Amino acid sequence: MYFIDVQGTLIEDNTKLPTRGAVAFIDYLNTHHIPYMVITNSTKNPSDEFLGYLNSIGLNIPREHYLDPLMMLEGHIDKSKKIAAYGSEPFLDVVRSMGYYLDYTSPDTVLVAIKENFLADEYAQMIEFLLSGAELVGMHETTLYVKNHKRYPGVGAILKMLEFATSTPYTVVGKPSIPFFEEALLRLAKQKEDARFGDVTIISDDLKGDLIGAQKLGMRGVFVLSGKIRNADEIIPSLREDEHPAAIYPDMQGILESL
Secondary structure (H helix, E strand, C coil), X not given: XXXXXXXXXXXXXXXXXXXXXXXXXXXXXXXXXXXXXXXXXXXXXXXXXHHHHHHHCCCCCCHHHEXXXXXXXXXXXXXXXXEEEECCHHHXXXXXXXXXXXXXXXXXXXXXXXXXXXXXXXXXXXXXXXXXXXXXXXXXXXXXXXXXXXXXXXXHHHHHHHHHHHCCCEEECCCCCHHHHHHHHHHHCCCCCCCCHHHCEEEECCHHHHHXXXXXXXXXXXXXXXXXXXXXXXXXXXXXXXXXXXXXXXXXXXXXXXX
C-alpha cells in the first residue's frame, strides 16, 4: 500500500509534467489493484480541478485515491471565523469560493499557504495579528517551495519563523499533520479494510515536510531525488539516524524497477 506525494514526486516542480516513471508507476498500481492514495499539499486550484489536470497529463488517478489540504480545510477551520489568508492569488480565490470571509483588520485566524514573493509588510501584518491573539494555521508544512529552478522557504519554514517571532504555536491542515494522514488512511481502508500505517510505504521528495512525520506513525519512508533535493548529501547528514528514509531513489522509475 502506498501514499504518494505529487509535486517533485509524480510531477516536475518546473514543467508540471510527469516525472520519469510516474505514469507507469500509477498504471502498475491500478493494473495490479494495489491500494494507494495520492496525497498532495497543492492548494492553488480547487481539488477537482487539480486532480483533473493530473489525469490530463496521463496519471489516471481515480477520485477516491486523491486527497489534498483543501479537502480538509472545512473540518479544520469553521466558516464563522474571520480569516487573514496569505498565499498566491489563486489560493485566496479558492478560499473565498469555499465560503470563507477574508478579514485583514481583526481576524480570528492567520492562514498561510505558499507564495514565492511574500513581502516584508505581509509578515509584519501576520505578526501583529498573531500578537493580538489570532491563531496560526498552515495549509501544510512543506520545507521548500521550488519555482523557476529556485528554492524558496516553504510554508513550514514560514510557520517556524512566525512561531519564533510571536511564541504562537501553529497547527497544520495538510501534510505532515496526523489528522491528514489519518484521513488518508481512512480512505485507503475503503480499498483494503485492514489498512494500517505500518503497512504503508510513503513516497516523497520532502523528507522533513512529509517523510519524517509519516515515519513517526510507523510508515516506511521512500525518498526520491526528483524534486526539492537533487542530491541526498544536501540533507541526509543533518538528520538523526531514526529520521533517515528506508530507501532513496532517483525518481519513480527507480522505484518501479525495484518492484
